[in-house]
Amino acid sequence: MASSSVNSALQATYDVLIIGGSAAGLSAALMLRRSLRKVLVIDGGQPCNRYTPHSHGFMTRDGETPAQLLALAKAQAVAYSTVTFLASFVTNIAQNGSGFVVQTDERGAFFARRVLLATGVEDLMPPIEGFAECWGKSVLHCPYCHGYEVHSQPLGLLGNGDAGYELVRLTQNWSKDLTLFTNGLSTLSAEQQRQVQQLGIPLIESPISRIEHENGLMRAVYFQDGSRVPLTAMFARVPFRHHTNLAEQIGCEITATGLISVTEFGQTTVPGVFAAGDNSSPMRQITMASASGVKAGSWINRELIDEDLVAMLSTELKTETRPA
Ligand SMILES: Cc1cc2nc3c(=O)[nH]c(=O)nc-3n(C[C@H](O)[C@H](O)[C@H](O)COP(=O)(O)OP(=O)(O)OC[C@H]3O[C@@H](n4cnc5c(N)ncnc54)[C@H](O)[C@@H]3O)c2cc1C
Numbered sequence: 001m002a003s004s005s006v007n008s009a010l011q012a013t014y015d016v017l018i019i020g021g022s023a024a025g026l027s028a029a030l031m032l033r034r035s036l037r038k039v040l041v042i043d044g045g046q047p048c049n050r051y052t053p054h055s056h057g058f059m060t061r062d063g064e065t066p067a068q069l070l071a072l073a074k075a076q077a078v079a080y081s082t083v084t085f086l087a088s089f090v091t092n093i094a095q096n097g098s099g100f101v102v103q104t105d106e107r108g109a110f111f112a113r114r115v116l117l118a119t120g121v122e123d124l125m126p127p128i129e130g131f132a133e134c135w136g137k138s139v140l141h142c143p144y145c146h147g148y149e150v151h152s153q154p155l156g157l158l159g160n161g162d163a164g165y166e167l168v169r170l171t172q173n174w175s176k177d178l179t180l181f182t183n184g185l186s187t188l189s190a191e192q193q194r195q196v197q198q199l200g201i202p203l204i205e206s207p208i209s210r211i212e213h214e215n216g217l218m219r220a221v222y223f224q225d226g227s228r229v230p231l232t233a234m235f236a237r238v239p240f241r242h243h244t245n246l247a248e249q250i251g252c253e254i255t256a257t258g259l260i261s262v263t264e265f266g267q268t269t270v271p272g273v274f275a276a277g278d279n280s281s282p283m284r285q286i287t288m289a290s291a292s293g294v295k296a297g298s299w300i301n302r303e304l305i306d307e308d309l310v311a312m313l314s315t316e317l318k319t320e321t322r323p324a
Pocket of ligand 1: 019020021022023024025042043044045046047048049050051052054055056057058088089090091118119120121123135136141145146243244246276277278279283284285286287289
């Protein structure tokens with residue numbers, strides 16, 4: 001996108017602009033505000049875990065609601081005068097001199113020396129009646145986050161091919177009462193299928209027609225062939241998309257699996273643009289997103305220190321060498 005299309009007058013300039021104010025973005029903000037950086041966090045308020053009643057596995061906060069977790073993180077962020085939180089949606093990003101200009105939908109444009117994309121991802125629900133209603137409650141994305149609550153119960157696994165096989169291997173630990181649903185002809189290899197059979201796990205190929213549930217709590221899965229399997233929960237890997245195409249707009253490389261390509265410290269392929277959290281990692285847990293935000297925040301601060309030192313030292317050099 002040409003920078004001329006970012007046409008609103010700049011509202012303010014910042015050291016760092018963080019797009020997305022959830023686990024990754026607020027963790028980066030924590031590092032940056034404690035490094036005395038002027039930070040703007042712009043957040044659309046759609047964290048991916050908002051469907052789940054309880055969040056698990058984050059140290060000191062096990063079992064809290066996602067909203068409680070975020071409210072605390074946000075309150076601590078804005079307690080520092082150098083952090084501003086703006087509820088808005090970023091629609092455009094463009095390089096502008098030594099920094100970046102981002103345009104929001106209704107709140108104008110902002111300039112920053114560095115940008116962190118902490119935008120998460122949006123999970124796409126398959127067209128199965130009842131699936132979306134159960135998402136986060138009894139249709140679960142990750143056994144580490146929600147497996148304990150349903151352990152030893154009759155569980156379904158929705159997946160095919162390598163992904164389905166991997167789900168079978170992983171969830172063994174939580175229940176022995178498992179059924180694999182490939183929701184169409186199985187694409188597991190003959191060897192994978194043999195192992196599934198050896199583990200005593202039924203494999204059902206008939207497409208799922210609907211999920212019977214009460215307020216998102218699953219009772220059974222119905223199939224197009226008329227059969228029914230009673231279940232209390234199901235693990236499912238669903239496809240995702242990015243909330244926006246900001247990464248593509250600014251020219252970041254995207255991996256074959258659709259994530260933003262980053263280094264260990266969150267550097268994308270575009271200098272000055274960083275990414276952290278679910279948008280650049282397949283390990284979808286709050287701890288992981290938070291850790292990547294911390295790493296990116298620290299690295300951004302380091303870059304800014306280096307940049308300022310270079311400018312400061314070259315100015316002093318010029319002053320010293322100025323003829324009398
Ligand atoms: C149903 C479900 C339950 C989960 N349960 C657990 C659990 O129990 N324990 C656990 O550890 N993990 C859990 N997770 C995983 C965890 O929620 C994620 O790993 C974590 O939220 C990722 O943080 P993030 O900051 O990368 O993205 P998100 O939390 O998804 O936040 C991204 C934010 O960026 C904003 N945004 C996106 N684009 C823009 C834009 N252009 N402008 C402004 N804002 C934008 C969004 O509105 C959103 O607020 C769960 C996930 C799901 C889907």
